[in-house]
Amino acid sequence: MKAALLNYPFELVAPMVAIGSVLLLPLGPLLIPRTYIVFLLIYFTVFLYTQVNHVFKFYTTATKMTKTIREWNLRSSKSNAEKTDNSTTSPPSPTTTRERITSVEELEEMETALNPQDDSHFIHAFIVPNYAEPEALLRDTIKRLANHKNAQTNYVIILAMEASEVNYEQKSNSLADYFKDSFxxxxxxxxxxxxxxETRGKGSNVAYAARHGCAQMLQRGIDRRRVILTVSDSDSSIPELYTNEVEKAFNRAEDPYFLLFAPPIFFSRNCYEVPAAVRMTDITWSAMVMSSLSNSAGLSFPCSTYSLSMVLAERVGYWDTDADSVGEDMHMMLKCFFKTDGLARCCPIFVPINLTNVQTPGYLANMHARFVQAKRHYNGIADLAYTLRNSFGVKDTMLDGNHVFASLTANKTSMYAAPSFWLDKLVMCTKVMEAHLIPVTSGWLMFAAVPLMQFILFPPHSMVAFVEPSENPILTSEFYSNLWNIVKIITVFLPLPLFGTLAIYEHLHRVVDRELYRKSESRTWRNIFDYISLPVAAWAFMTLPATIACIKRLYKTNDKYIVAEKFFDEDNED
Known part of the structure; x- marks a missing residue:
């Protein structure tokens, strides 16, 4: 109880930032104009620097994605060519083969030399949480996994249903019967x-499914060290290249049981069937996720779809299920980070996961559905208080679940829990604040701060003057007058990093569509008109829902479990 009271101030950070951003617009120029100018100068300068930095990181991610895709295509084409050549050549006789293998040591060397992708020893368990999703969409998502080469021998599907969904048993039985021989x-x-x-949502569903699914796999005799859990959305199209790259990263890592594997997200499944504002919102969303992945220290966050070992999931007590963990992807990374004393890291997997845009019949209905989804996404603001509390607050005493395999990493925990953990905690706090507070502040300040201050202190006519020219604190000081001019100049450059990001994305989208997903249709020059909808998208799907989510932290409502509506036509899906 005492810890909860001491930690309570962290809960006020998000709502105070949201309320303060709105109140500063009229009150800043009137009450603290000089201080307000200094604040705007610092805010806009830091914002511009971070956005320019994100452009370079996004370019790095895009380059690595393109390289990964093209290397995969090259290996696939070589493999197909070799199969064609081998089919025309008679196989060696058994006698010849036995002559070549003269000892057990040679046999072991030969097995070691085999490509692990050809005979994977990993078990990939895909958790597919869903609630009231179309059965056709779930079938399509799982079917894409069933088409992977090792699906029948190395894939486990954990279909995470909600018992409150009407006729969920009929849907799950239908899917289980459809894929009975596929995994x-x-x-x-x-x-x-x-x-x-518990708070109902994706996080609590994943937590329940992971615990019960892992228990069933262990009962079957599967070694937990072989199991890689992948949390998937109901509309995630996961290519085989992703699992191959996860295995490759796992084998190369020094401490693979401390890693969360995070791919970029990509929206291409139905992007031409939704309003341009919805399309642009998801494009900018995916670009932000991509740029965050290129962090050399591994201090970044997964989004939507990600993987981790069963060992790590058990070590931290699986997923949290309370009201402060609704943003289950970011929250799980934060939980792993804090529960391992900073050892857990995010490992980028440069293979895009193709998702579906929110889609409903009717233009306005589609816009409203995306707004509802945005409000749900920004409820992840709860992670800000969680991060601050675990970094600077009084920790509550709690059990971390069944640490069956903690002994695997016990020595490494004591050996590598270095003082840099404190610096890493500061970095994580900064990143969480950037992810959640920039949306709620930038919309108000970038769009309205300078015009409103210009109107209040430098009105177009004396009849609407709020301050007499002789008492204007800007006009009476050359220093602050120059600062004000600098602020106005900086605001001109603020949109440029976004334009740079979108230019890189335009090329990347075509590469992914044509070279990975083999789609004949992709973005064209006509899509340049999508950018006209950016102001609408920024306000309707970023600033307003983020502000609402922040203010709601004052009273912490328990929202209903709702999902974004998706229209899915199985016959027309590529």
């Missing part, structure tokens, strides 16, 4: 709606 194991879980202390 090593097909597990169905039904998350109850009345578990005390």
């Amino acid at each position: 090593l194991q097909f597990i169905v879980t039904a998350h109850p709606a009345d578990i005390p202390g």
Whole structure:
């Protein structure tokens, strides 16, 4: 109780920032004009610097994505060519083969030399949480996994249903029957709606499914060290290249059981069937995720789809299920980071996961559906208080679940828990604040701060003057007058990093569509008109929902479990 009271001030940070951003617009020029100018100068300068930095990081991510895709295509074409050549050549006789392998040591060397992608020893367990999603969409998502080469021998599907969904059993039984011979194991879980202390949503569904799914795999005798859990959205199109790259990164890592593997997200499945503002919102969203992945220290966050070992999931007590963990992807990375004393890191996997834009019949209905989705996404602001509390607050005493395999990493924890953990915590706080406070502040300040201050202190006519020229604190000081001019100049450059990001994205989108997904249709020069909708997208799907989510932290409402509506035509899907 005492810890909760001491930690409570961290809960006020987000709502105070949101309210302060709005109140500063009229009150700043009137009450503290000089201080307000200094604040705007610092805010806009820092914002411009971070956005320019993100452009370079995004370019790095885009370059690595392109390289990964093209190397995969090259290997695939070589493999196909070799198969064609081998089919025309008679296989060696058994006698010849036995003559070549003269000892057990040679046999072991030969097995070691085999490509691990050809005979993977990893078990990939895909958790697919869903609630009231179209069965056709789920079938399509799982079917894409079933088409992977090792699906029957190395893939486990954990279909995470909600028990409160009407006729969920009929849907899950239909899917289980459809894929009965496609995977090593097909597990169905039904998350109850009345578990005390839980907040319903993706996080609690994933937590329930992971615990029960992992228990079933262990009962079957599967070694937990071989299991890689992948959390997938119901509309995630996961290419085989992703699992290959995860395995490659896992094998190369010094401490793979401390890693979360995070791919970029990509929206191309139905992007031409939604309003331009919806399309542009998801493009900028995916670009922000991509830029954050190119962090040399591994201090970044997964989004939507990501992977981690069963060992790490058990070590931290699986996923949290309370009201402060609704943003389950970022929250899980933060939880792993804090529960391992800063050892957990995010490992980028440069393979895009193709998602579906929110889609409903009707233009305005589609816009409203995206707004509802944005409000749900920005409820992840709860992670700000969680991060501050774990970095600077009084920690509550709690159990981290069943640490069955903590002994694997116990020595490394004590050996590498260096003082840099404190610096890493500061970096994580900065990144969480950037992710959640920039949307709620930038919309108000970037769009309205300078014009409103110009109107209040330098009105177009004396009849609407709020301050007499002789008492104007800007006009009476050459220093602050120069600062004000600098602020106005900086605001001209603020949109430029966004334009640079979008220019890189335009090229990247075409590469991914044509070279990875083999789509004949991609973005064209006509899509340049999408950019006209950017101001609408920024306000409707970023600033307003982020502000609402921040202010709601004052009273912490328990929202209903809703999902973004998606229209899905299985026959027309590529």
